[in-house]
Amino acid sequence: MRTVIFDLDGTLADTSVDLINAANTCFRGLGLGDLLDPTQDAAIAVRGGRMMLTEGFKRAGNIDPAEIDRQYPVLLQAYAQDVATHTTLYDGAMDAVEQLKSDGFAVGVCTNKPEGLAIAVLDALGVRSAFGSLIGADTLPVRKPDPAPLRAAVERAGGDPMRSLLVGDSITDLDTSRAMNVPSVMVTFGPAGMAVADLKPDALIHHYNELPAVAAELLS
Structure with missing residues (x-):
């Protein structure tokens, strides 16, 4: 998948x-x-x-x-003690997740935030159940940019590691995807802004409504 x-x-x-x-x-x-x-x-x-x-x-x-x-x-x-007072999902994020799932994609999360804190954030936002997997910094003995967490996130979501991609916002995410030889998609609406273009990922998205089509093209 x-x-x-x-x-x-x-x-x-x-x-x-x-x-x-x-x-x-x-x-x-x-x-x-x-x-x-x-x-x-x-x-x-x-x-x-x-x-x-x-x-x-x-x-x-x-x-x-x-x-x-x-x-x-x-x-x-x-x-x-205060994980989500000011935390918000980026515009259109969950619409994109649901569209991907409708299109037959598995979805998951791979973060360098400790797993327990990542779960707490997603729970506070009410979206934890939307994702088929969650791998945090301490889930495995290694963390991104080692490819093992990304591979585990894909497999636990029920997917094929060689038919996957990572959506991120940093050199760590880019290096992780390259280490597993899968496409990388960078968001330009995060704190790094358009500077992520300098990393030369496989694709950039400026809004989450672009992601389903980009994913379908990269994983065609």
Whole structure:
């Protein structure tokens, strides 16, 4: 079965504000105030918790790897308590998912967000049951850009890994699809915007209403 796998942060949903609020909880706890801006730093947010901590401490003038390690669990706990207050699905995302399923595609999620948090986000958005699989950063011993998580997401959704593609928004997603030798589709409406065009994916989409046709062409 042909399969479309989605990244989560910055691809299916705009999670940046809730992620940055979690990181700022860490900084405030250290007396540093809010070091990240929910709007201007959206692209940093979707690159992960450690990246947010690294950037914040850089702005504070003290990048201490040991402190990043100490604060990372604090960030995860803060995020787990408030995963979706400001998180929204990108326009047309679920219409595209349902159209793909109607067209005979399997669909799933492959993210570098810890699995439990990914489930919490999708549950909060009310869309978890729409996906045939969900692979997170800690589901397997490896994470993207290793191709194993993508392969597992396809297989658990009931699809054929060699008839699949990955929809994402970052170099990590591109490298993952290339590692498995399958097409990559990049969204231009995420925090990275049109900069994803520089990655030269197999296709770009500017709105989710384009995805069903693009997937059908790439996996024809």
